[in-house]
Amino acid sequence: MAAKDTEITPQRWTIAVLAVFLLFGFGFGNWLARIPAVRDHLGASTFEMSVIGLVLASGSVLGLVFAGQTVTLIGPRRAILFGALGQAVFMPLGATLLWFDLRIPGMLALACFGFFFSTSDVAMNVSGAAAERALGKSRMPILHGGYSLGGVSAMGLGALAEHLRVPVPIHLAVVFAFIVAAIALAVRWIPRVEPTAVPDGPVPASTNTGPIHLPPLPPAPSGAPAAYNPWRDPRIIVIGLVAMSLSFTEGTATDWLPLALADHRGFSNPAAALALGVFFVAMLSTRAAGSVLLARFGRVTILRASAVTAGVGIVLMNVLPFTWAAYASAALWGIGSALGFPIGVSAAADDPAKAVRGVATVSAIAYAAFLIGPMAIGFLGEHFGLLRAFLPLIGLLVFVVFAARAAREPGAGPGTQAGRVETG
Incomplete structure (x- = not known):
């Protein structure tokens, strides 16, 4: 059961977002760690593997085009969970299709993975930026450090899976199932409120240890200017x-x-x-x-x-x-x-x-x-x-x-x- 926003402190919020960064870095790092195994299994050239990477990155950029609207519409917490579920579907699916040499469908699935990955990427960065404002302390470098730590940790697991000859689709399916479960626990401590409800300016150091109290957004006045571009x-x-x-x-x-x-x-x-x-x-x-x-x-x-x-x-x-x-x-x-x-x-x-x-x-x-x-x-x-x-x-x-x-x-x-x- 999700925590109420009034029970969420800036510290818990920041730790939860840190966990999200680490988990998403861990997920993508496991894919990177097994790329050589995919290449060897397919007998693909360096150019062919670069095309696979380009298709995945293209899906990510397409996701970024819509990420602003998506995160605004459903909020950062739901967008993080939404992105995690999409990644958990399309990364194992893409790896499985490639494993059976279905390259075009496999690349399309990886493009979908990239779309969901970039959506959750924007959501976790927006939530992290709001958390550091509520905390009154810079935390974004540490959050991105968590992502890097997740990626580095994945290299070790990838090496172990390679040593044990675990097929890539099975490896990634297990990893992303774990990630979804862990994300579902972490987002309990991320507020449901829109990031625009975060107060303008850091919370004073003497008061930023208790629950956050973020007011709802006022309705837009009639005749309001066009949406910010x-x-x-x-x-x-x-x-x-x-x-x-x-x-x-x-x-x-x-x-x-x-x-x-x-x-x-x-x-x-x-x-x-x-x-x-x-x-x-x-x-x-x-x-x-x-x-x-x-x-x-x-x-x-x-x-x-x-x-x-x-x-x-x-x-x-x-x-x-x-x-x-x-x-x-x-x-x-x-x-x-x-x-x-x-x-x-x-x-x-x-x-x-x-x-x-x-x-x-x-x-x-x-x-x-x-x-x-x-x-x-x-x-x-x-x-x-x-x-x-x-x-x-x-x-x-x-x-x-x-x-x-x-x-x-x-x-x-x-x-x-x-x-x-x-x-x-």
Whole structure:
């Protein structure tokens, strides 16, 4: 039985959303962990597997187009559960169809999975942004750290399933059945209220430990202006491009770093995989510390520092032909990539009345990196080598340095970080 909204404290709300992030990261991570097994079972080429990934990502982007309306209509809690149920149906179904070499139906099922995944992605980000406002403390980096932790944990389970030769459809069916059950428990502590009912501004620290009391939305007055369109909001577009730039930087490492080190630095496959592990650990650690860093330095400074750190890592990866330098560069790259998307989501949700559509738009722009990124880097790598193909990312990072001001906290003018939420 769901808890009443009056029984839900900001702390319980935040923990519940953290559990949702972790579970969805765990689910998608299990699919990523078994992609090699799917490829081997089908005898598919790298290009064919990239097409499967592209179809899934296309479904995700389509879902983002409608996510704002969906979350607004049914609320974040129901959208999270709705998304979890859809994922639990279509991921095992897609894996089963592919397993029996029914590639077109399998890819269509994965596109449906992507649709439900992006719907729940927007819902959990909207709810997380509202929770951190109610708590009065920055928590979005920790929430995204939970997603990363879920993905890393899935790699271990995927390796165990591979060792035990568990068929991919059975593995994923069990995983997603568990996820639905766990999500159903977690959402009991997420309020039913619309995110626009969250008070404007953080709850004072002295009062944010008790139950939340969110008033219902007043009816819209007659003659009200047309619905807000975030695609016409220059600030939201710039924030989305900042998030996309750092998401592109992150995705490039996860897609291509091990192969680049194997091809151009002579790394063995395990050594190259270890470099990617260093990247993930650095990113996860930075997200864990993100709330403290944001409270101390503010969004603008953190975004600029992130861009510079990632840029230094990419350049050093190219110019220093030493094993230790590759691992150090991977760590810098991971640190610099960690906070862009979480900060973008928080910034898009600054105005609670526009949070749902703002988060959906920023997410849609950022997800474009996962559509164009692998093919763009692959094309450049084919002609110039993968390590050199990383260098154009520097241009995106320079853009982040100059565009970071768009994400500054409400009430913060140039040169100040006033108005940010506290941490503790």
